[in-house]
Every structure is written in C-alpha cells, then in structure tokens.
Amino acid sequence: MYAHKTSDESRNTTTTLTADSELEFAVEANKTYDVVVQLLLASASATPDFKFDFVGPSGYTPYFGPQVYQSAGRWSGVSVATAPSALLTTGDVVEQGSTGAAAIFGLQITATIKTGANAGNVQLRWAQNTSNGSDVTVKAGSFIRYAQASA
Numbered sequence: 001m002y003a004h005k006t007s008d009e010s011r012n013t014t015t016t017l018t019a020d021s022e023l024e025f026a027v028e029a030n031k032t033y034d035v036v037v038q039l040l041l042a043s044a045s046a047t048p049d050f051k052f053d054f055v056g057p058s059g060y061t062p063y064f065g066p067q068v069y070q071s072a073g074r075w076s077g078v079s080v081a082t083a084p085s086a087l088l089t090t091g092d093v094v095e096q097g098s099t100g101a102a103a104i105f106g107l108q109i110t111a112t113i114k115t116g117a118n119a120g121n122v123q124l125r126w127a128q129n130t131s132n133g134s135d136v137t138v139k140a141g142s143f144i145r146y147a148q149a150s151a
Helices: none
Strands: 002-004 009-011 018-027 032-043 050-055 061-070 074-076 092-094 103-114 120-127 136-138 143-148
Touching: 002 018, 009 018, 018 143, 032 120, 050 061, 050 103, 120 136
Parallel strands: none
Antiparallel strands: 002 143, 009 136, 018 120, 032 103, 032 136, 032 143, 050 092, 050 120, 061 074, 061 103
C-alpha cells in the first residue's frame, strides 16, 4: 500500500518537527510493518539540512535508517546526530552538505515499525535542522510504501 505526496510542501525558519500533510498511514494493534519512504527534497541552501522522525499510536516502535542520493549521481554519507548505529529512533538528522544550491536529492528511509496494543496512524514528521530563511521542500512524488509483515 502507498501514501503519495501530490503537492510540494515547504518549511523555513523552523526546527520544530511537524507532521507532513500527506505522508501517513493507518496501522493495526500488535502488528509489524515493513516500510520504505522515498522523499524528493529540495533547498536553495545547504545550511538548513533536514531532520525527521515518525510518530504513531501509543506503544509503537520504529526502527529505521536513511540513505541519501545526490543529484550529482552518487550516494552520499549520512550524518545522523542522535544515534551511532544503523537502527535509528527519533529526531534523526540528514546533513545536506555538498548537495549545493538548489539541489534536489533523494532520501530513502527503510523501516520496521512494530505496534503495541493500540491501532492508529503513523506519520512522517520533518523540519529544518538549522533554522534558515531558505525553504526546505518535500516534493510531490514522494511516497511511503508499507506492508503488514505479520498476521
């Protein structure tokens, strides 16, 4: 199943993680989900960078890791500010670094999400990591693909 982003969404001068207006999906209680998030990101400045997390129903746990593809045609390193391992939790930061002005880059997040006793929605939240007047935009065409992994 998919959640598709049909229009661009931009943020500037804020580091407050806020739910994306379209990238969310419903989960059942006591289940495990395989999730792939593909984001197309743009910014006229490398300064603001991009941070994200997931929020979900009480008792859920996300495990995820990002990979970044630069428009120059190569994979970049990803700096994660809050966790030293490949299994990340919340508030993770992707350093835009050398992507340069007006670059569009792809961010792929793979995740396993385990729910507890509560059903609800899982939402992608995001913001600038460094408050900056230049927009950071999640572009139309970004999506979440998810599937229940356990009965």
